[in-house]
Amino acid sequence: MKTTLRLLNYLGIIMVLFSHLDLNAQSANSTKPELRDFKVSGDIIQNSEIIGVVADNLGPLPGANVIIKGTDIGDVTDFDGNFRLVNAYAGKQTLLISYLGYESKEVEINVKDSKQINVGKIILTAGSEKLDEVVINGGYRSSQQKALNLKKQSLAIMEVMASDAIGKLPDRNAAEAVQRMQGVSIERDHGEGRYVIVRGTPIAWNSTLMNGDRMPATEGTSDNTGGTRAAPLDIFPSEMIEFVQLSKAITPDMEGDAIGGSVNFITRTAPSKKTLNINLGYGENFQAQKPVQNASIVYGDRVANGKIGFMISGTYWNRNWGTDNYEVVYEDNLALNNLQLRDYLGKRTTAGFNAGFEYKPNSNNKVYFRGLYTDFTDEESAAEHTFSFTDSEMSLRVRHGVTGITLFGSEIGGNHKFLNGKLGLDWKASTYDAEMGNRKIPNSNYDGEPSYNMVTFSAPVTYNNLTSDGFKFLDIDSPAGYNGDHFDNIQPYLSQPVDGSQLQLDNQIAFKSYSKETDYTGQLDLTFQPTDKLKFKAGGKYKTMKLERGAPYSYYLYLGGNYGAPIPMTNYKTTEFPYNGGYLSEIGSPYDDVLLNPIDKKELSTLFSTEALSNPMLYEINFNKENPSSAGSFYSGSENVASAYVMSDISLSEKLKVMAGVRYEHTYLDYKGHGVTQTADGPVIEEVENDNDFGSVLPMLHVKYMPTDKLNLKLAYTRTFARANFSDLNPTETVSMLSTPSTISRGNIKLEPTYSNNFDFMGEYFFENVGLLSGGVFYKSLENLIYSARSYETINGELYQVTQPTNSEEGWLAGFELGISKRFTFLPGFLSGFGVEANYTFADSEMNVPLYTLNETTGAIETSTTTEKIPNQSKHIFNSALFYEYGGLTLRVAGNYKGESLAVVQGNPENYRWYDKNFTVDFSSSYKINSKLRLYLELNNLTNEPLRYYQGNTNRPEQTEYYSLRGLFGINYNIF
Missing domain, CATH: 2.170.130.10 (TonB-dependent receptor, plug domain)
Structure with missing residues (x-):
């Protein structure tokens, strides 16, 4: 009942907004003629069609409305500006072409029996002189x-x-x-x-x-x-x-x-005309105090009388980055376990290549190819001070590594028309492959396999300002008589200063990550349009996917404290702490007097050389498939999905259109992993393989009503789903009999996907001068939500505590959204170049989660239900932009707001992990010197907004990090 009332309230808000609009008034520039009694010379010729392209002087215009004047026979141009009218009337006709913000245009044609009429390219011009003043071509x-x-x-x-x-x-x-x-x-x-x-x-x-x-x-x-x-x-x-x-x-x-x-x-595929564009940019990341470079080139053309088109593009983006971070770990009683001060520096490089090709021998057939390749490299280094209050220890960890991700994709397909455009056949075969792993660290002395390397030096210390029983608290959790720290100034209060000579080599870790997914897909779609008011579509798709996941690492514990001489950090070459603009200067740089110089990155790589790792004082533990502690993280899987659908588009009248259909997807899963059982004789590792399959029936209905040419009212019901994450399907099962009760941790191949029945209503009012007022409500009724559950099972008379992902009973998510895009062309002179864009989304949710607890007195397992918010769901989202566009000048200030969201449910609500609200502001500007050359300036994160996680209360931070400002200045040159 509450949910229904909430949905009605949201709907009421939207309807009140649209009640102020004149729904009955037709626009003076109405682009769609009224239907009326109109006798057209000639008879309907079932085998006649009209084709063409709508464009402006810059290129194709997608979404243009093309109609035979005096009838309701029409079409909407596709992304390439193409349109196709079937069942045209014989004789002389007039095409009416309309496009928001452009002058409507009429084209006289003569339709002949059983002929295809190609009207060629129809060029539209801007809708008014005032709009022409606002922006020169390409704004x-x-x-x-x-x-x-x-x-x-x-x-x-x-x-x-x-x-x-x-x-x-x-x-x-x-x-x-x-x-x-x-x-x-x-x-x-x-x-x-x-x-x-x-x-x-x-x-x-x-x-x-x-x-x-x-x-x-x-x-x-x-x-x-x-x-x-x-x-x-x-x-x-x-x-x-x-x-x-x-x-x-x-x-x-x-x-x-x-x-x-x-x-x-x-x-990108192929352009409408010869294109060569070059973009060059240079800037700086002010946190790293190092440069940012960007370059791209796009070239395309059409040859052989337009039958062959191609486009190739390449891009290179190199950006240095830096992050200042502090993190806090809490005990269950909210005492501080430790404080971590992290300073990151890194360099990310993205190189991409994209190619498109199409062959269009005639208007009824097209064959195309797309290919893309991107390579992403992230080199990261960090110096981390950790003050462990519960262990009376201080450590400095230094890490350095390179992670790379490659994405490759290609597809070949075709679009074909038969029966003079009434029957369409589309087909496509594609493959995508993505792989992530470690890469060789540049300029390093490390001669082993690529890995992410970390080394830790530590020392025992004494902390002041602890409670009588040895705890440290923030001020909001301070017990009586204790003075806790403010969340943005958590001080370690060392009893005496610590220098590098006191920190001794503790451990080092070589971490290797690997992940890969390969997809192969084939699909076929058929479209049949017997009349201009009715279109049927049906098709099928088959996809096979294979994945691998694994993250081995080697842990080396230095035994010098017991078997040899300690090795202080001062034995190694150090480098100045990377303040790079001032470490945490946003909160007053409160830690400058406790930060130590870390070891040099080259020195770090030397510690992982073959010679260094042969030191007998290093005790090595390999966390791989053979280690019971890590075997469960190695798994592979395959998924095969076969799907089919049928749907129809029906124009019930000039103002009312309906789309209805159903989709069916059948999913087959097969996953392989490792099971680990802890026994009295030691751990036993076994290979595990599980499979499952399920079918999903997804009905859908869309209704569009257009009371006037300016107003759309859209209503939709759709049923959709979300498959379980790969890690949730991992068949690994780890059993430990060394605790009371014994424990089992496992994946769950039998997970049902989360289903949602979605109800959407959206109203869209289009302004004459290129703008929009929109609003809508949405409601999602959820089934089988997936969460990590802790329950109890009795197996062969033995009680086990079991942790595994499972499906909850039900839940819901509902909300509304509002948006406006408006140009102030009613203002005089240069002020008419101002405009605003803003949108707001509100969402709320609930999910019912079963709880299983063990009554320690009776030994009985008790079941109850609690209500939680859906994890990672933000209640408020807001985007806004103020822009100015006049002549060749464009200015834009944009803000993006994401509200707080629940990240992890742990313990009681005071221990829940939350993602804090975040509001970033960016600026962009450009000046068009002429029709070919444009200068631009981009600035990101003007307000230096931090990313924050907190525990239970916003004044109890878990993670806070700052990135500072980054900027880019460049030129964009359209050679032709």
């Missing part, structure tokens, strides 16, 4: 027009972003480009966007597609578990993107695993 407005027209013409609830909009924002990877869209936020890694989140839902509930196929994953969330399906988008340069489609309510011809939303990146 942000042209991109906004494309996005709004595609959104307006779409029957589904979706957002669109074009490549020229991406190029005018200070975003250099795919995730940061998408964050500007309504209802979208991102998760960052060292200040750089990595994962996309739609409507505040968990990352795992959002699918990321490349040309309609799900991108392979190489790692997990920011905790580096390597077990999620999320694809890291910081490896993918934004320059390689042609369009981004964000579907908030998917259609049956899309992959069904998208509860939050589906983000589809469409890469």
Whole structure:
């Protein structure tokens, strides 16, 4: 009942907004004629069709409305500006072409019996002199027009972003480009966007597609578990993107695993005309105090009378980065276990290559090829001071390593038309491969296999300002008579200063990571359009996926304290602590007097040379498949998914359109791992293999009602799902009989996917001068939510405490969103160049989670249910931008806000881990010197917003890190 009332309240908010609009008034520039009694000369010729392209002087115009005047026979142009009208009337007709922000155009044609009429390229011009003044060719407005027209013409609830909009924002990877869209936020890694989140839902509930196929994953969330399906988008340069489609309510011809939303990146294929563009940029990361470079080139052309088109692009992005970080670990009673001071420096390099080719022998047939390759390298070093209050110890750990990710993809496909355009056949075969692993550290003395290397020096110390029983607290948790520290000034209070000679070699670790996923996909789609008001579509898709996960490492414990002379840190060459702009200067640099100089990075690599590791004072432990402590982290899996769908588009009237259909996906899983059993005689490791399969029936219905040419009302019901993460399906089972009760930790191949029945309503009001007012509500009824459960089982008379992922009973997620995009063209003169874009999304959720507790008195297992928020779901998301565009000048200030979200449920609510709210502000500007040359300036993180996690209370930080400002200045040159 509460959920229903909440949904009605959200709906009421939207309806009140639209009640103030004149729904009955037709626009003076209405681009769609009213249906009326109109006798057209001639009879309907069933085998006639009209084709053509709509464009402006910059290129194709997707989403243009093309209609035969006086009828309701029409079409909407695709991404390449193409349109096709079937069942045209015979005789002389008039085509009416309309596009938001452009002057409508009429074209006279003569339709002949059983003929295909190709009207060629129809060029549209800007809608008014005032709009022409606002922006010279290539301004942000042209991109906004494309996005709004595609959104307006779409029957589904979706957002669109074009490549020229991406190029005018200070975003250099795919995730940061998408964050500007309504209802979208991102998760960052060292200040750089990595994962996309739609409507505040968990990352795992959002699918990321490349040309309609799900991108392979190489790692997990920011905790580096390597077990999620999320694809890291910081490896993918934004320059390689042609369009981004964000579907908030998917259609049956899309992959069904998208509860939050589906983000589809469409890469470049072939241009409409000869193109050569060069982009060069240079800047600085002010935290690292080192440079940032960016370069890209795009070349494409059409030859053989336009029948052959190709495009190739390459991009290189090299950026140094730095992070100042402090972290706190708490005991269950909220006392501080330790304080960690971390300073990171690194360099990330992304190199990408994209190629597209198409052969179009005639208007009815096209064969195409796409290929892409990106290589992402992240070199990272860190100096970490750890003050362990409960152990009376201080340590300094230095680490250095290089991680690389490669993504390769290729696809070949075709589009074919038969029966004069009524029957369409589309096919595609594709493969994508992503691999992550360690790479050789440059300029190092390490001669072993590539690894991420860490070495720790430590010393016993005495801390002051502890309670009488030896604990340290923050001020908000201080017991009576104790003076705790402020959260942004947690001091170790050493009884006496510590220098490098007191820190002794403790241990060193060589960590190797490996992850790989390979996908092969084939699909076939058939479209049949018997009339202009009815279209049927059906198709099938088969995908096979294979993955490997593993992270071996070698741990070396130095035994000098017991068997030989201690080795102080001063025995090694040290380097000045990398203050790089002042360590934690944002909070007053409170730790300058306790920071020590770490060992040099080259010296660190020497400690891992073959000669150094042969030291008899090093006790080596290999954490690999043969070690019971690590065997469970090595697993592989295969998934085969067969899917089919049927759907239809029906125009019930000029104003009412319906899309209905159903999709079926059958998933087969086969995973291999390792089971570890702890017995009285020692651990036993066995290979484990489990399989499972399940089918998913996904009905969908979309309704679009257009009371006026300016207003869309869209309603959708969709059923979608989210498969379990890879790590949850890992068949590993670890059994320990050395505790009371004995414990079992295992994966769960029998997990059901999380299903969601989604209800969406969206209203869209389009302003005449290229703008939009939108609002909507959404509700998701959830089944089988996946969470980590702790329960008890009795096996052969023995009681075990079992930890494994399982499905909860039910839950829900609901909310509303509002958005506005408005240009102030009503203002006089240069002031008419101002405009604003803003959108807000509110979401709330609940999930029912069973609890199993052991009554220690009776020995009985007691069951209860608790209600929790869905993990990683943000209640508030807000995007805003103030822009100015006049003549050749474009200025834009953009803000992105993501509200707090529950990250980890642990202990009681005071121990829950939360992701704190985050608001970043970016600036971009450009000046178009002429039709070919543009200068630009980009600045990110103007307010130096920190990333924060806290425990239970925002004044109880777990992690706080700062990235400072980064900027880029460059030129963009369109040679032709």
